[in-house]
Amino acid sequence: MSPFRSAAAGALLFALAAGHAPGQAWAAPRDLAEKRMVATVRAEHERNVKLLENLVKVNSGTMNFQGVEQVGRMMRAELEPLGFSVRWVSMERAGRAGHLIAEHKGNGRGKRMLLIGHLDTVFEPDSPFQGWKRDGEVAEGPGVGDDKGGMVVIVAALRAMQAAGTLKDADIVVVLTGDEESAGTPLSVSRGDLIAAGKASDVALDFEGLSRDAAGRDIGAIARRSANSWTLKARAASGHSSGVCMEGPGCGAVYELTRILDEFRRELPEPNLTYNVGLLLGGASASINDGETGGQATGKSNIIPAEAIAVGDIRTLSNEQEARVRARMQAIVARHLPKTEATLSFDESGYPPMAPTEGNKALLARLNAVNRTLDLPEMPQGDPASRGAGDISFVAFVDGLVGLGVAGEGSHAPGETADLKSLDVQAMRAALLMTRLSKEPRPR
Template identity: 30%
Template sequence: MQSLSLAGAVALLAAVATPAAAKPDAKLLAAATAARPEQLKLLETIVNIDSGTGDVAGGTKVGAILIEQLKALGATVRTVPAEIPGLPDNIVATVTGTGKTRILMIGHLDTVFEPGTAARWPYRVEGDRAHGPGVGDEKGGVVQGITALKLLKQLAFRDFAKITILIESSEERGSPGTRKLIASLLADHDVELNLEPGDAPDKVTVWRKGSTVLTIDVTGKAAHAGVAPQDGRNAAVELLHQLGDLDAFPHTGDGLTVNLTMMQAGKRNNIIPDHASATFSVRNRVPAQIEEVVARLEKNAQTVAVPGTTATIKREAAYPPLATNAATDALASRATAIYADLGRKLGTGGNGGASQSALAAAAGLPALDGLGPAGGNFHSDGEYIDLTTVTPRLYLLTALIMQLGKQGAPPRY
């Protein structure tokens, strides 16, 4: 891909004009523009390597490429084993400066895609969009974070105490392999910048829903389906009974949503199933909403339609909501002003996708999310990033880091 001239970059970045004259940092803009070909080449390389959550070999391969990049920048890099089995190591890289602000960037290398996806659906560019498994969620953001560190080194900017980038390996499952590590890093930093993708057309994320996994688990009794079905206790039939109340919960919208995502029952077609389960993705704006859903499912589980079966509710907590708060709004205002210098308008919004920024906010740390390239159709074979946002977003992230280094972060709350 050909590199853009500085004049061409300014024209590209001014696609959405603002009334004020654009006054970008010329050196930073030139550096961000020049970094584009290498940035996109690295993105293509890691998108074409499968690294779905739990793919240890693929995640380790992607991690090795990223570690090499970080070490070349002079960062101190350490790998931290995941806190549960079956996950690749997490990566923590730190660069130190001469200032006071401690800045934490968080990204993740795991995707939602199964092994073999990259071979069937490799990185490709169509018009102003780049497609591929995890191109937005969130390999594009991880590459952007590393590239921002490259620009800071190139510009000899060191007016910060330290910048840490955590690249973790289990975000798509709620970070079960990283919770203790995240907590320790949050306690040792002043602000968190999250590398999740921005929502199209060009937004940062100022609120998110919480995410909890709930499972209805039914136990019955196996029996020969032809010879003695009467001796069985059909767990699958009872599961259907338990699911009868599903439409009591909303499935879409900006508030609480409860959606059935997985079902399992039976192992052979000639055996009455003795086990069945259904898993739900519950997304909530208010913490108490989770308790309301759990209470209703548990009440339903007390009554079974198939005698001899039992139903239980299992809960796997993930992320709390990222609620609207003054510290996040203050960071978004800074980002909006930086983007305006480029002649671009930065939107703000929220969605039902959870992230580590909720953990940062819960710990009282100022956090801003959605700082990766903007895109859409995440978690599907239509996932993409908008290539016209790649260089502006790199400029934005780097300039925001520089401003936080010089001016400090909003206070903890």
């Protein structure tokens, strides 16, 4: 395709994505560098889609270490020509493949930016969902949106900045984790490098998928909830069922576990909180397997259960909410039925929350200023409950934005898709936003 035809095709795609009819005028940036960034993204649409195709065709399920490392090498090949110093950090100690960290030194004056994405997907090599399909401007494949599309947005935006001459002054660190879908433990190891990069940054930009509301509007996400699991164990005196809930044997472990779970349901509700019971076992004996994906129980209908176990998760919007809810759960557990006991424990290897801070709101305002420049609709603040947990939460101590990757449907399920028109729009947004942040004085 000639450069003229490529640019024309890109212009059509951008017009459609921005809500304009083909051929209708729209407000181009006045700044020459920003014009150049927009033009570069348009002209390189097919180049960027080809990179996405190549990434998707490599299986990089979290536990497919070779695949994760191969995708890391592919991303290294994109970032090094842009002037990034790239290194691979092995995560053998955490039982995972590793992370790619790329650093670009700018003029040392503007905001220091941390770009976050991930190399892995939920689709391991034994998944039947493999390969790449394209139907016009919709692509299908494992991880096409989560998060290989996001990584391509990063590359496309950085290329546009380089073409416009704005990348040279920008201080940027890119951290692409290899285990976002199943973090290695301990977290002090698997997220240590990400946290260190966050402490050396002023802004964190998360390139996971773009959210849209029911009307199809792009959403600005400034918060993510936590994801922490819990285990509830109940024990009780056993005996013949003819005496259940009588003074002698008591009600048994299953009734005690059920009491606790039902009181969770009735007493815990509050905004931005969810809690789920994912697995429950009870009987004369009960045990959960090591991966907490199942277990076994024994018993009979005429025996009062001596053991019961449940596992689940809670998701909160702030550390304060997390602490408050945990305390309320423990208080409920402590109201034991006669002749029973129960304990509640929390797995501390989960994801922390990212609260909707004033700094995050201000960052969304900057993004909406970019939208006005591009003649795109304003992005309203999204509901944190609409997103799962993510790596940016580990660096929530700096201002951050979530969802700068591509839009799509069916994340984490066979048939996952990406809207390729959104790739251009998101790359333009990111390039302009990062350029403007690079010109803002960093905090002293």
